[in-house]
Amino acid sequence: MKFRDFVAGASFRAGPREVGEAEIIEFARRYDAQPFHIDPQAAAATRWGGLIASGWMTCAIAMELAVGSLLAGSESIGSPGVEKLRWERPVRGGDRLTLTVDVLDTRISSAGSTGIVRWRWALYNQRGERVLSMRATSFFDVGGSASSE
């Protein structure tokens, strides 16, 4: 898709994408090696009652779904940040996650070279429960051959 396709009120959906327990452990061993992310037995003794995914892996999966759908072929050039990131429910092995994206507003930078989209991203599991939400800002390089910025 392209920046011009993102208009206020538009909604997009991607997935589902299954999460494997092996992937949960692999990611967490490297980046978030807390017992409830890497050790099923230790996790069972916590209030989570079993292994759950690192929240940063859940964010990465949301990104994967966006990159494979609405950002594919776009002028995307990254993001300055995110507001109100919420891990609303745990993600477990075998869950199938679906991304929904709702465009809030868009504009072009004063220099004319950057398209700016604010949108709400959310991930839902196979039971329709929201597990992740955030309000993200994304930048798109729409300046063509302009080089003076």
Place this chain on the structure above:
Amino acid sequence: MKFRDFVAGASFRAGPREVGEAEIIEFARRYDAQPFHIDPQAAAATRWGGLIASGWMTCAIAMELAVGSLLAGSESIGSPGVEKLRWERPVRGGDRLTLTVDVLDTRISSAGSTGIVRWRWALYNQRGERVLSMRATSFFDVGGSASSE
């Protein structure tokens, strides 16, 4: 460390941790396969002028540094979310990142079983430039054998 060690005004530091270009590409191929994260030649033609890390990998590295230091041996049980997540500057292969954490405030849940810490996390590169910042909330299981929550 333990929840009781986190008091308003306390500061912690961890790292540095070097980021490899191979790791940048490996992470992004799986979760954020945009050209400026996975293809050095294509990245050089963007406004970034070269390969940069996925912002979600940068967050994961902040978590890695926290888990290896202030969260190690703690009662950490996860996080409900993050405010004002900002990717302030690009992270590139060879960068050495240092985490700073400043405790804003702490409290115990009304049920008495959860310690709640709000703190500001930031990553700086080897030039002292801030590349990431966020205000995170973390939960700690301080309820002992209480089971009625």
